[in-house]
Amino acid sequence: MGSLNIGQADSVPILDLDKVLNPTKQTKESKVEFLHELQDALFNYGFFYLKNPPFKLSKFSNIKQQSLKFFNDLPLDEKIKIHGINSKHFLGYNGLGDELTASNIDWREQVEFGTELPVPKINSSDELYKNIEGPNLWPNDLILPNFKETITDYIDELSSLARILVRLIEETLNIPIGTIESNFFKQIQQAKLKIIKYPDLENLQDEIKQISKDLNKPLNINQGVGEHRDNDLLTFIYQATNHNSLQVKDFHGNWINIPPIENTLVFAVGLTLEFITQGACISTVHRVLTPIPGEGDRLSISFFQTINIDSIKKILPIDQYIKELIKKRDSQRIQNKIGFQFQVDGNKPIGYSVFLNRIKSHPKVGAKYYPEVLKYIQEEVAKASDI
Numbered sequence: 001m002g003s004l005n006i007g008q009a010d011s012v013p014i015l016d017l018d019k020v021l022n023p024t025k026q027t028k029e030s031k032v033e034f035l036h037e038l039q040d041a042l043f044n045y046g047f048f049y050l051k052n053p054p055f056k057l058s059k060f061s062n063i064k065q066q067s068l069k070f071f072n073d074l075p076l077d078e079k080i081k082i083h084g085i086n087s088k089h090f091l092g093y094n095g096l097g098d099e100l101t102a103s104n105i106d107w108r109e110q111v112e113f114g115t116e117l118p119v120p121k122i123n124s125s126d127e128l129y130k131n132i133e134g135p136n137l138w139p140n141d142l143i144l145p146n147f148k149e150t151i152t153d154y155i156d157e158l159s160s161l162a163r164i165l166v167r168l169i170e171e172t173l174n175i176p177i178g179t180i181e182s183n184f185f186k187q188i189q190q191a192k193l194k195i196i197k198y199p200d201l202e203n204l205q206d207e208i209k210q211i212s213k214d215l216n217k218p219l220n221i222n223q224g225v226g227e228h229r230d231n232d233l234l235t236f237i238y239q240a241t242n243h244n245s246l247q248v249k250d251f252h253g254n255w256i257n258i259p260p261i262e263n264t265l266v267f268a269v270g271l272t273l274e275f276i277t278q279g280a281c282i283s284t285v286h287r288v289l290t291p292i293p294g295e296g297d298r299l300s301i302s303f304f305q306t307i308n309i310d311s312i313k314k315i316l317p318i319d320q321y322i323k324e325l326i327k328k329r330d331s332q333r334i335q336n337k338i339g340f341q342f343q344v345d346g347n348k349p350i351g352y353s354v355f356l357n358r359i360k361s362h363p364k365v366g367a368k369y370y371p372e373v374l375k376y377i378q379e380e381v382a383k384a385s386d387i
């Protein structure tokens with residue numbers, strides 16, 4: 001754990017899940033080796049590949065196929081029926097230019113689903129945050145048969161993998177196994193799936209001019225998604241096309257490419273995991289560049305394991321020797337400042353700040369369903385930019 005590899009590296013580690021999850025291949029030694037590699041990857045990178053996931057690889061091709069059908073075969077008016085503006089739960093479809101990161105347009109089109117949950121009961125305005133969970137908007141199943149089943153199955157599969165990873169993380173950090181689940185997971189714990197298309201902008205020059213005119217500012221067209229850290233517990237990214245667009249920032253501020261590797265997930269530590277492990281797991285800044293003109297559209301499918309929005313944020317016990325290594329590591333890396341984000345208020349349920357950040361990213365949804373909250377957010381953002 002002591003080495004600071006990301007300082008020198010031009011790639012991130014590749015961890016082999018066969019070492020712990022394949023009954024015909026795993027041994028006592030392979031498990032020890034895996035836990036050691038996992039510790040280094042969490043501590044020094046926060047971003048790494050996971051190969052040999054414990055499910056049928058056809059699940060990757062199935063979800064890729066259904067995602068392409070969604071973007072290519074579903075007519076625009078059907079996409080609009082499930083537009084995010086029709087979901088007070090921040091689910092559904094968002095077109096080009098609907099989302100902002102670090103105040104710039106993200107050049108991507110996306111559709112978001114969650115673990116299927118009922119409309120929450122809200123008893124007072126303090127509980128509005130509960131609306132970050134709720135039922136999905138599904139596309140017309142006469143046009144996209146099998147879509148819902150495929151998505152639901154993929155979310156279930158990755159939710160199981162997330163629980164497995166959580167236990168391995170506990171094991172490698174010497175945290176009693178089960179602590180994270182018992183403190184931060186509900187029986188049906190929500191996860192989110194974002195299916196994202198980053199279009200080849202060569203074909204979209206007119207749209208770019210129009211959006212630029214509407215917003216009255218020149219646009220940075222390289223931003224597929226701007227630099228950020230993920231807010232959730234952990235993220236699994238499936239890069240479904242062969243584009244070299246995803247990048248992470250190393251300890252010195254240099255970008256490292258994360259090219260796709262077939263049938264392999266990319267694991268990212270979220271800010272929640274960084275917080276509860278007191279920094280033993282590090283959440284890494286990353287971004288996506290738009291495809292090089294002529295390279296075709298990029299497709300990426302990101303799974304985010306979230307935690308119980310009603311829980312209060314608290315930290316887990318971390319061994320003293322790890323805390324000292326954290327201090328040493330952090331004194332050697334540059335600190336990144338990335339835009340304004342609402343931080344967790346230790347006295348309020350975690351969902352409260354998640355809700356504010358969601359409205360900040362989706363102001364149109366905020367204006368329609370939560371105008372008072374949006375007003376508050378805009379005032380806070382203005383104050384923060386005065387500092």
Ligand SMILES: O=C(O)CCC(=O)C(=O)O
Pocket residue numbers: 194196225230237239246286287288300301302
């Ligand atoms: O498109 C990708 O590969 C990653 C997307 C991402 O970082 C995000 O949506 O948080």
Ligand SMILES: [Fe+2]
Pocket residue numbers: 228229230286
């Ligand atoms: Fe991300």
